[in-house]
Amino acid sequence: MRILAIGDVTSVGGVMHLEKNLWRVRREEKIDFCIVNAENAAGVYSYTPELAERLLLAGADVLSGGNHTMRQRASYGILEENEALLRPINFGGEAPGRGYTVMRVGAVRVMVICAMGNIHIEPTLDAPFAFIERALMREQGNFDLAVLDIHAEATGEKLAVAHAFDGQIAAVFGTHTHVPTADLKILPGGTGYVSDLGMCGESGGILGMDAAGVVKKLRYHLPDRFVPAKGEPKADGVIFDIDEKQAKTVALSRIVF
Ligand SMILES: [Fe+2]
Numbered sequence: 001m002r003i004l005a006i007g008d009v010t011s012v013g014g015v016m017h018l019e020k021n022l023w024r025v026r027r028e029e030k031i032d033f034c035i036v037n038a039e040n041a042a043g044v045y046s047y048t049p050e051l052a053e054r055l056l057l058a059g060a061d062v063l064s065g066g067n068h069t070m071r072q073r074a075s076y077g078i079l080e081e082n083e084a085l086l087r088p089i090n091f092g093g094e095a096p097g098r099g100y101t102v103m104r105v106g107a108v109r110v111m112v113i114c115a116m117g118n119i120h121i122e123p124t125l126d127a128p129f130a131f132i133e134r135a136l137m138r139e140q141g142n143f144d145l146a147v148l149d150i151h152a153e154a155t156g157e158k159l160a161v162a163h164a165f166d167g168q169i170a171a172v173f174g175t176h177t178h179v180p181t182a183d184l185k186i187l188p189g190g191t192g193y194v195s196d197l198g199m200c201g202e203s204g205g206i207l208g209m210d211a212a213g214v215v216k217k218l219r220y221h222l223p224d225r226f227v228p229a230k231g232e233p234k235a236d237g238v239i240f241d242i243d244e245k246q247a248k249t250v251a252l253s254r255i256v257f
Pocket of ligand 1 (some may be wrong): 039067151176
């Protein structure tokens with residue numbers, strides 16, 4: 001099975017880029033299943049129901065989330081209703097929506113988990129390990145392979161989560177920093193890993209945003225409205241080739257389109 005994971009969508013331009021290109025890439029690369037982190041699809045804060053629907057039509061099978069997911073109240077209803085939409089599993093029990101889902105891909109039941117780190121990231125949630133462990137135990141027998149989006153700032157924390165579940169989760173990919181990392185690897189137990197997928201949106205700025213506003217905020221501590229960068233849109237992703245019988249990654253590669 002080939003699973004494509006795409007990094008944080010940073011703008012409506014990123015959504016349009018996927019609308020133009022994702023089904024083509026899925027066909028060309030023979031992708032069976034696609035997960036998109038939609039954390040910033042509406043700009044900075046998560047997505048609206050309309051943008052979620054557009055991303056699903058564009059070729060995403062699951063939209064995962066992150067620290068901004070709960071800041072977009074407009075999406076609470078669709079998070080509750082649509083099993084393809086995830087928020088981090090380690091938000092409190094009152095949070096709408098779900099932190100994992102199990103989807104059928106042909107005969108294979110794929111469990112997708114979204115979790116957040118808790119180092120240098122707001123809100124500071126409880127550490128993700130126990131939440132992931134409980135979800136895997138609760139669904140034991142109900143899925144054939146699991147994949148995890150670990151939305152976190154600290155690379156060490158992402159690696160620690162991956163090693164903690166090495167062999168239990170077929171693929172672990174980091175999101176949130178918007179910078180694609182070059183550390184693709186297969187851990188000893190068969191878990192495919194990358195520290196960060198990267199992003200999907202306009203290039204040329206700072207993490208998808210126009211540089212001037214970010215510089216103003218960091219240099220002078222003055223608030224400014226972040227607007228998307230002005231460069232060509234692109235999408236960063238990683239393709240995991242997974243042996244579904246063993247539930248292990250056998251190869252993984254980068255894709256940029
Ligand atoms: Fe994030």
